[in-house]
Amino acid sequence: MTPLLDVRDLTVRYPGRNRRSAPVRAVDGVSFEVSAGETLALVGASGSGKSSTAAAVLLLRRPDGGEVWFDGRELTALDEAALRAVRPAVQPVFQDPYGSLSPRLRIRDALAEPLRVQKRWDPVAGPARVAELLDTVGLDQRLADRRPHELSGGQCQRVGIARALASEPRLLVLDEPVSALDPSVRAGVLNLLVGLQERLGLAYLFICHDMAVVRHFAHRVAVLSSGRIARTTTARALYPTGTARPKTAVDTRKAAAT
Numbered sequence: 001m002t003p004l005l006d007v008r009d010l011t012v013r014y015p016g017r018n019r020r021s022a023p024v025r026a027v028d029g030v031s032f033e034v035s036a037g038e039t040l041a042l043v044g045a046s047g048s049g050k051s052s053t054a055a056a057v058l059l060l061r062r063p064d065g066g067e068v069w070f071d072g073r074e075l076t077a078l079d080e081a082a083l084r085a086v087r088p089a090v091q092p093v094f095q096d097p098y099g100s101l102s103p104r105l106r107i108r109d110a111l112a113e114p115l116r117v118q119k120r121w122d123p124v125a126g127p128a129r130v131a132e133l134l135d136t137v138g139l140d141q142r143l144a145d146r147r148p149h150e151l152s153g154g155q156c157q158r159v160g161i162a163r164a165l166a167s168e169p170r171l172l173v174l175d176e177p178v179s180a181l182d183p184s185v186r187a188g189v190l191n192l193l194v195g196l197q198e199r200l201g202l203a204y205l206f207i208c209h210d211m212a213v214v215r216h217f218a219h220r221v222a223v224l225s226s227g228r229i230a231r232t233t234t235a236r237a238l239y240p241t242g243t244a245r246p247k248t249a250v251d252t253r254k255a256a257a258t
């Protein structure tokens, strides 16, 4: 099966501290694939290149080398106009749930915004879609009138996920999505993400430094070290005695039924 995301020999460099120092090779020839319905975790020490890889996959930053293929198209070869059409399909969810939402916008407007920007807003279907998005992420409709600071961190991160879903993505780039949350609400948000993946067949590129979370949430794990992939393995192989997720979402459903 063709992977949904296929990253080949990705390189990201930043200028050195001063004119005489060499550029920083933040990502140095990284390759990996993620299929629909699959979670690949990117793990590694601070500074190993996880966020730079994510930014390149989201094409927030053009890579200095290599290719990013999505659904059979080479994104790195597209111009800005062509990329605009693809961007809704690849959505980020960031670590800081409050920082990723405008403090001024009520939740209903934060969820309507992607639809308006993508010229998909309809005065009748739009509000119904906003209500459906709140429902999908398990939030009460009454929260629609509130602003981010009136929500808990977990509620706010659910809004961030709903906002990503508004674009009907096929791949979510989850950059430490539960690290800033209270431990008591982390499991709820992770379970929501697992359920969404199973229902919608979403692919996840999951950046995380908490190996206990990786073990339960990811199907496969790529270990980054100094901008290179040191190892790619199944979560099960990393934790032979643990209870890692089965290999695919389909297997997960089978496991749940037994």
Ligand SMILES: Nc1ncnc2c1ncn2[C@@H]1O[C@H](COP(=O)(O)OP(=O)(O)OP(=O)(O)O)[C@@H](O)[C@H]1O
Pocket (backbone or CB within 6 Å): 014, 015, 024, 025, 026, 027, 044, 045, 046, 047, 048, 049, 050, 051, 052, 053
């Ligand atoms: N804008 C930048 N300018 C210069 N160097 C940068 C920049 N952003 C990142 N770097 C450097 O690139 C390397 C990779 O950084 P990156 O943030 O991608 O790693 P990371 O694994 O996501 O780290 P963390 O877990 O701390 O977020 C590091 O050496 C970092 O100092």
